[in-house]
Amino acid sequence: MNPSVDRIKTRFPTAFVRAEVIWGETTVYLRTESVLDVVKYLHDDESERYDYLSDVTAVEYRDLELPLQVVWHLRSLPYRRFLRLKAEIAKGDPLKVPSVMPVYSGADWLERECFDMFGIQFDGHPDLRRILMWEQYAEGYPLRKDFPLRGRFSRSEQLRQALAAQPESRYSMTELTIADAFEDLPLEMRQRLAGGEKTGE
Amino acid sequence: MEKGGAPVGLTARPDHQLVTVSPQSQEGWVATRLDFLVNWGRANSLWPMPFGTACCAIEFMATAASKYDLARFGMERMSFSPRQADVLICAGRVPFKLAPVIRRIWQQMLQPKWCISMGACASTGGMFDNYAVVQGIDTIIPVDVYVPGCPPRPEGLIYGIMMLQEKVKRERMSDERLRDEMEPDPTSKLYIPPHAIDELSEPFGNSVHQTRSGL
Numbered sequence: 001m002n003p004s005v006d007r008i009k010t011r012f013p014t015a016f017v018r019a020e021v022i023w024g025e026t027t028v029y030l031r032t033e034s035v036l037d038v039v040k041y042l043h044d045d046e047s048e049r050y051d052y053l054s055d056v057t058a059v060e061y062r063d064l065e066l067p068l069q070v071v072w073h074l075r076s077l078p079y080r081r082f083l084r085l086k087a088e089i090a091k092g093d094p095l096k097v098p099s100v101m102p103v104y105s106g107a108d109w110l111e112r113e114c115f116d117m118f119g120i121q122f123d124g125h126p127d128l129r130r131i132l133m134w135e136q137y138a139e140g141y142p143l144r145k146d147f148p149l150r151g152r153f154s155r156s157e158q159l160r161q162a163l164a165a166q167p168e169s170r171y172s173m174t175e176l177t178i179a180d181a182f183e184d185l186p187l188e189m190r191q192r193l194a195g196g197e198k199t200g201e
Numbered sequence: 202m203e204k205g206g207a208p209v210g211l212t213a214r215p216d217h218q219l220v221t222v223s224p225q226s227q228e229g230w231v232a233t234r235l236d237f238l239v240n241w242g243r244a245n246s247l248w249p250m251p252f253g254t255a256c257c258a259i260e261f262m263a264t265a266a267s268k269y270d271l272a273r274f275g276m277e278r279m280s281f282s283p284r285q286a287d288v289l290i291c292a293g294r295v296p297f298k299l300a301p302v303i304r305r306i307w308q309q310m311l312q313p314k315w316c317i318s319m320g321a322c323a324s325t326g327g328m329f330d331n332y333a334v335v336q337g338i339d340t341i342i343p344v345d346v347y348v349p350g351c352p353p354r355p356e357g358l359i360y361g362i363m364m365l366q367e368k369v370k371r372e373r374m375s376d377e378r379l380r381d382e383m384e385p386d387p388t389s390k391l392y393i394p395p396h397a398i399d400e401l402s403e404p405f406g407n408s409v410h411q412t413r414s415g416l
Contacts, residue, residue, distance in 0.1 A: 133333075134298050142332050151332030155402040156395030158332075159340055162297035163304060163390040 002026035002083050004048055012038055017088075027084040035072070035087050036098035036124075042074060042083070043103045050074040050083060053100065056110035058118040060145050066090055067145075070097050070120060089120075099124040117143040134165040236374040243287070243313065244369040246275040247362070250286030250310065252303060255293030257320035257352040264355035274362055283309040288365065289342070292352075294322035295335045304390075307342040312380045315369070317361055318344045321351045326402065336402030340393065343383055 005019045005028055015034035020027050030038055042050040055073040072085040087097055099122035100107045111122040112131040119141035122128055129135055133142070138161065139152045151158055182190065249271075253261055265271045265279065280286035283306045295303055307316070318338050321327035324347045326336035338344060345368060348361035372379055385392050393401075 132298075139332065147332070149331050150404075154395070154399050155336055155340075156391065156398035158297055159300060159335065159398060160389045160391060160395070162300040162335075163341070163385075165298070165301055 002081055004028075004042065004050075004081065004083055007047070008038060008041075011041065025082060025084060027086055029086050029088060032070075032087040032089060032093075032097050035070075035085065036100060036102070038085065039072065039074070039100045039103050048076065049078045050076045050081070052077055053104040053106055053110070056100070056107055056114055058114050058120055058143075060118070060143070062145065064091065068095065068118070068120070070114070072100065094121070095119055096121045096123055098122070099128075101125055117141060119144065134162065136161065136165050236372065237370075239374075240370045240372055244275075244366040247287045247315070247365070247369070248278050248280045248285065249276050249288045249290045249317075250280050250283050250306070251290050251292065252306065253290075253292040254295060254299065255320075255322060255352075257292035257323065260352040260355060261290060261292045261319065261358060264358045269355040269359060271359075271362075274359070274366070276362065283307075284311060286310055287314055289314065289316045290319055290358075291316065291323045291338050292319040294327065294329050295338050295341070296333045297335055298333075300335055300341050303338065304341050304385075312382065313369075315345045315365055316342055317346045317348060317358075317365060319348045319358060319361070320353055321349060324349065327351060330404055340391075340398045340401060343392065 001019065001021050005026060008028060009016045009019075012030075012034060015031050015038055017029035017031060019029065039050075042048045052075040053072065054075050056071070058068060058070045060068050066088040068089040070087045070089065074083045074085065075081070076083075089095055089097075095118070097120060099111055101111070101122075101124060108125070108127070109131055111125050112128060114120055115122060115125075115128050116130040116132050130137055139158075140147055142151075153161070182193075185193070251258065251261060253259075263269060265277070271277055276288075283289070287310075289303075289307060289310060291303065307314075316338075318324045322329060322334070323338050324344075326334050328351075330336070335341060346361045346365045348357050350357050353361075383392055389395065391398065
């Protein structure tokens with residue numbers, strides 16, 4: 001078992017639910033609300049140094065009490081360790097978990113994908129929008145078990161809505177403001193960005 | 202040249218006859234239909250706009266490469282700008298998110314223009330009978346030639362191209378509606394009525410058992 005488990009258990013007794021080892025990989029189950037604290041500790045502490053977040057995703061099981069799990073895959077490059085964190089969301093609870101964006105900025109698109117496919121709200125994510133489906137997509141969250149394979153609308157309605165989508169408008173200005181090229185933009189455009197303008201082109 | 206040896210080099214063939222003409226006799230006439238001439242030129246210099254989204258694009262690249270050599274059909278000039286292209290070759294599956302993109306590419310192409318739908322996914326949605334994939338690009342843009350296969354081999358694509366060349370050669374200028382741009386319905390932005398799209402994208406095979414009813 002990954003040695004980090006015992007340290008999580010002693011440091012965060014309330015957050016820790018259980019741990020298991022499957023095929024040599026350790027999974028730690030945490031309470032939903034304390035995920036960010038644990039991740040922060042795992043990232044910052046000298047004896048942990050999980051400096052790479054390789055994935056954020058979710059799984060839906062046909063479980064009546066705890067259908068949804070949100071999964072974080074952490075990797076420590078200095079110690080060559082892998083740790084999987086999971087938070088179970090009980091049926092009926094709001095699909096809300098803390099965002100780990102304050103710790104790993106690479107979580108941005110991973111969390112957006114997870115939101116797009118499962119509808120999980122990442123609390124604290126600055127720009128939580130759909131990423132794979134277009135922004136106006138209205139049929140729901142495709143990877144959920146109650147989502148029909150062909151979608152909810154008829155093919156003609158799906159096509160009509162897809163053609164009505166504006167391909168350019170999905171680039172957020174927030175993405176442009178953090179881009180390297182920001183300094184090269186014309187002054188007027190930079191001012192519009194600073195004013196919080198959302199649509200492009 | 203040695204007696205009995207293979208004829209090599211620049212030696213003239215024995216039956217070689219030099220044709221001598223006077224410049225005055227070069228003035229001649231060729232009479233043909235203008236649209237025959239135009240179509241002949243068009244059919245043999247189609248410039249494709251490759252719209253490759255999946256493995257079909259790999260086969261398309263193989264078609265353009267030296268072994269199959271698309272240049273033999275006058276198509277060696279890939280036009281990555283729709284404004285200088287004649288044929289849109291849609292190779293691969295088109296998700297709904299790409300639907301407005303391919304529609305705009307088609308609208309940006311100048312007349313005369315044609316479209317080849319390459320492979321099962323572009324033609325029908327193929328195995329991707331799901332929420333994300335367009336069930337045939339003919340629901341978005343008009344298609345001239347469908348090339349079946351998953352993916353089609355280069356021979357298949359070349360056969361489709363030759364079919365398109367045949368089609369181009371049979372076009373008549375007297376057909377006034379030949380170059381009419383198809384205008385989509387202003388409200389729904391669809392070329393064909395919704396019930397026809399639903400009918401075109403009816404599930405078939407094993408997938409009919411997967412209903413829309415949820416679980």
